[in-house]
Amino acid sequence: MTTKxxxxxxxxxxxxxxxxxxxxxxxxxxxxxxxxVQETFGDNVFFFEGVKWFEQVLNSERFHAALGRQLxxxxxxxxxxxPLGVIIALTMPRKGPWVSVCLVLMALPLLIPWNVVGAMWxxxxxxxxxxxxxxxxxxxxxYNFTRQPVSAWMTLIAMDVWHWTSLVxxxxxxxLSSIPDAYYQAAKIDGASSWAVFRHIQLPKxxxxxxxxxxxxxxxxxxxxxxxxxLTGGGPGNSTTLLSIDLVKTALxxxxxxxxxxxxxxxxxxxxxxxxxxxxxxxxxxxx
Amino acid sequence: xxxxxxxxxxxxILFLMLPIYWLVSMSFKTTNEILGSFTLWPQQxxxxxxxxxxxxxxxxxxxxxxxxxxxxxxxxxVAVALPxxxxxSRYRFIGDKHLFFWLLTNRMAPAAVFAxxxxxxxxxxxxxxxxxxxxxxxxxxxxxxxxxxxxxxxSSVPKELDETAYVDGYGxxxxxxxxxxPTIAAGIGVAAFFCFMFSxxxxxxxxxxxxxxxxxxxxxxxxxxxxxxxELGLLAAxxxxxxxxxxxxxxxxxxYIAKGFALGRV
Numbered sequence: 032m033t034t035k036x037x038x039x040x041x042x043x044x045x046x047x048x049x050x051x052x053x054x055x056x057x058x059x060x061x062x063x064x065x066x067x068v069q070e071t072f073g074d075n076v077f078f079f080e081g082v083k084w085f086e087q088v089l090n091s092e093r094f095h096a097a098l099g100r101q102l103x104x105x106x107x108x109x110x111x112x113x114p115l116g117v118i119i120a121l122t123m124p125r126k127g128p129w130v131s132v133c134l135v136l137m138a139l140p141l142l143i144p145w146n147v148v149g150a151m152w153x154x155x156x157x158x159x160x161x162x163x164x165x166x167x168x169x170x171x172x173x174y175n176f177t178r179q180p181v182s183a184w185m186t187l188i189a190m191d192v193w194h195w196t197s198l199v200x201x202x203x204x205x206x207l208s209s210i211p212d213a214y215y216q217a218a219k220i221d222g223a224s225s226w227a228v229f230r231h232i233q234l235p236k237x238x239x240x241x242x243x244x245x246x247x248x249x250x251x252x253x254x255x256x257x258x259x260x261x262l263t264g265g266g267p268g269n270s271t272t273l274l275s276i277d278l279v280k281t282a283l284x285x286x287x288x289x290x291x292x293x294x295x296x297x298x299x300x301x302x303x304x305x306x307x308x309x310x311x312x313x314x315x316x317x318x319x
Numbered sequence: 320x321x322x323x324x325x326x327x328x329x330x331x332i333l334f335l336m337l338p339i340y341w342l343v344s345m346s347f348k349t350t351n352e353i354l355g356s357f358t359l360w361p362q363q364x365x366x367x368x369x370x371x372x373x374x375x376x377x378x379x380x381x382x383x384x385x386x387x388x389x390x391x392x393x394x395x396x397v398a399v400a401l402p403x404x405x406x407x408s409r410y411r412f413i414g415d416k417h418l419f420f421w422l423l424t425n426r427m428a429p430a431a432v433f434a435x436x437x438x439x440x441x442x443x444x445x446x447x448x449x450x451x452x453x454x455x456x457x458x459x460x461x462x463x464x465x466x467x468x469x470x471x472x473x474s475s476v477p478k479e480l481d482e483t484a485y486v487d488g489y490g491x492x493x494x495x496x497x498x499x500x501p502t503i504a505a506g507i508g509v510a511a512f513f514c515f516m517f518s519x520x521x522x523x524x525x526x527x528x529x530x531x532x533x534x535x536x537x538x539x540x541x542x543x544x545x546x547x548x549x550e551l552g553l554l555a556a557x558x559x560x561x562x563x564x565x566x567x568x569x570x571x572x573x574x575y576i577a578k579g580f581a582l583g584r585v
Binding site for chain 1: 324325326327328331332334335336337338339341342345353354357359395399400402403405406407408409410411412413415418420422423424425427428429430431432433434435436437439440455456458459462463466516519520521522523536537540541551554555558561562564565566568569570573574
């Protein structure tokens with residue numbers, strides 16, 4: 032860690048970044064705020080409506096249902112991906128030629144376009160021609176993700192675990208590989224059990240990267256759109272309609288600009304709150 | 320117990336490869352075989368799906384369009400993030416922490432919120448359906464990410480390096496370009512890799528901002544899926560081809576990838 036010097040020239044250095052990001056963030060956000068308080072019947076005629084749309088969205092069962100599904104989805108995938116990722120990172124080889132092979136193969140799902148991930152799982156899970164669907168049905172399990180909400184949810188969660196567990200693995204692995212060999216040797220001399228090694232050496236070293244992992248997964252799963260949209264389209268019925276699918280349906284599907292904008296702002300505020308928690312947790316770790 | 324530990328990563332990788340295998344194997348099957356019978360590997364092996372993609376401009380232009388806007392985005396993001404990350408890692412200035420937090424919130428911004436306003440904004444300035452529009456739009460989440468990663472890498476470079484260079488008579492930019500950038504080359508590679516990755520995998524904004532001239536491959540795929548019915552073999556071939564650029568860039572950064580995912584902060 033280096034100590035920083037007071038230098039207002041820093042602003043000149045960050046100016047290009049500020050201009051570019053502000054162009055993309057501030058102007059669209061102003062548009063959204065604008066729509067969220069107005070009613071339109073087309074022809075660019077707008078009427079001021081105040082907080083009507085916010086009240087409507089906050090009281091609508093549709094929004095509550097989408098938010099509930101979103102929270103359920105996020106907590107389920109966190110409960111699976113974090114422990115699984117840690118276990119895999121712990122059992123991965125530390126040295127030798129297999130390290131690169133593991134890292135490259137594991138990182139592969141992260142680099143596949145999100146719609147391809149959805150399409151891939153769609154054809155993988157189709158009950159009549161997909162490997163997974165056909166196998167499950169052959170085993171006597173009644174499985175059809177296009178018809179049954181439970182199957183659809185299982186597929187959705189399996190897909191996300193497939194897609195993102197590697198992120199947790201890579202983060203945990205980065206933390207583990209920063210532990211000097213001397214620590215392990217000392218533990219061996221002391222006759223520490225493998226649980227003790229995990230609890231007192233590996234876990235503390237992984238704490239920081241795992242914080243990043245949990246919060247990145249939390250926030251990214253809150254934003255998930257393309258994969259479930261391609262996989263299930265939010266169906267069957269509305270059973271897998273997560274927040275952003277609901278939002279896009281309202282905004283681009285029905286062109287209900289007011290409610291969609293109000294929903295965007297509520298959605299964005301939730302994300303903002305999460306980001307703030309993330310940021311404080313991260314920077315507190317840095318100061319210690 | 321220890322001896323069997325290799326089983327866990329092996330099973331996990333097997334689980335990762337299964338859907339990919341199904342996609343690749345389907346891309347070599349004929350439509351008849353896909354719909355008519357259930358086969359574990361292609362019985363009537365065919366390259367037809369790939370030939371269609373490489374000869375039909377609506378298909379291969381999709382790849383070219385995607386690669387163009389992803390490259391533009393990567394160059395812009397890394398270029399503007401470099402000085403900014405340096406400022407964040409070396410200087411204290413008014414509002415620096417708030418600014419860093421504000422950048423971070425944009426990395427977390429849901430694309431779904433921005434889709435419609437982006438469409439209106441880029442239409443209004445006459446950039447709709449251009450590569451530069453998608454490249455600029457992706458800056459929203461890629462610049463904060465690049466700043467974040469580079470700041471992590473730069474903070475681990477001792478400040479003495481800067482001071483020695485000034486003593487040796489370098490001006491700021493001379494030092495920055497000739498000494499500092501080569502020092503953090505790995506960090507720049509990782510940042511570029513992540514910009515490439517997130518621009519390559521994003522679809523919602525890219526699809527919203529284009530119609531014909533700059534249409535990304537991902538959008539071509541979704542349109543084909545709905546309009547021409549059930550050409551699954553073609554879809555699988557197109558999907559298989561989108562995996563290749565990722566696999567290539569991952570190979571180049573394999574030694575830094577774990578550190579990169581930790582945003583340079585291990």
